[in-house]
Amino acid sequence: MNIKMEQNEGVVVLFVREDRLDANNSEELKRELHRHFDSGKKNLIIDLAEIHFIDSSGLGALVSAYKNASLMHGTLKLSGLQSQVKSMFELTRLYRVFDIFSTVDDALLSYK
Amino acid sequence: MNNDITIEITMPATTCHLRLIGRISEILAEEIGNRDADRAALCELLSVVLTEGVVNVIKHACLSDLNNEIRIRISCSRGILIIMIYDNGIGFDLDAIPDPTFITPALTDKGRGIFILRSLMDMVSYRHANGSNVLEMTKKLDSEKITG
Known part of the structure; x- marks a missing residue:
């Protein structure tokens, strides 16, 4: 999985450089996110701007990371949701769970 | 003019080909x-x-066994979309899969797939028929939005 990482004042930003997040690659993302939490990073932003298709497995990977963040008293925020991804968050009511921002910059501002 | 469409695809039981499913969806649409x-x-x-x-x-x-194959039959006729997915595996009980909880402390990372299918389609069933299992899903499409 192609993921670019940046750090900004204690916040890790992960840019997921894939067009799909589905049952074929969601486990890889899940492992990557858990690796960051295991290394002590507590505040993550995941930018999904390049993801144009997500399925229930992809949502599951994000839920798993959200739960991990909560356990560690950290945060997991999302940015850049495209149309189909937004629809899936609405259908599964996960938009009520996650803090979702239009852009990474907006998500970073929320930590100030 | 008859615009009824039926296509069949056979593929190994692996998630490696999900991108192909996406492409087929684009072409069908x-x-x-x-x-x-x-x-x-x-x-x-x-x-x-x-x-x-x-x-x-x-x-x-x-059970993600690559030796298994699945067969997908998609048809659209008179505004009715019918998707049949056949397998020769051990099968599963659709009704035994609970809807996902929406309560934050009890969130789970699994169980949303069937909920999504039931939300988007008019009918979803899984049964044993003629020597194989079949997941059948139907939906009446808005007639003004489809050809024919």
């Missing part, structure tokens, strides 16, 4: 949809229900 907006909505519907259906059959019925 191009053929079935009347306007660009309708095609986009149809493509999204087809991509999601085909992916969720195929993944559930691969994981629960075929």
Whole structure:
């Protein structure tokens, strides 16, 4: 999985450089996110701007990371949701769970 | 002019080919949809229900065994979309899969696939028939939005 990482004042930003997040690659993302939490990073932003298709497995990977963040008293925020991804968050009511921002910059501002 | 469409695909029981499912959805939506907006909505519907259906059959019925094959039959006739996904695996009980909880402390990372199928399609069933299992999903499409 192609993921670019940046750090900004204690916040890790992960840019997921894939067009799909589905049952074929969601486990890889899940492992990557858990690796960051295991290394002590507590505040993550995941930018999904390049993801144009997500399925229930992809949502599951994000839920798993959200739960991990909560356990560690950290945060997991999302940015850049495209149309189909937004629809899936609405259908599964996960938009009520996650803090979702239009852009990474907006998500970073929320930590100030 | 008869615009009824039926296509069949046979593929190994692996998630490696999910991108192909997405491409097939795009092509089908191009053929079935009347306007660009309708095609986009149809493509999204087809991509999601085909992916969720195929993944559930691969994981629960075929137990991700690459020696298993699944057969997908998609038809659109008189505004009715019918998707059949056949497998020869151990099968599963659709009704035994609970809806996901929406309460934050009890959130789980699994169980949303069948909920999504039931939300988007008019009918979802899984049964044993003629020597194999079949996941059947139907939906009446808005007649103004489809060709024919």
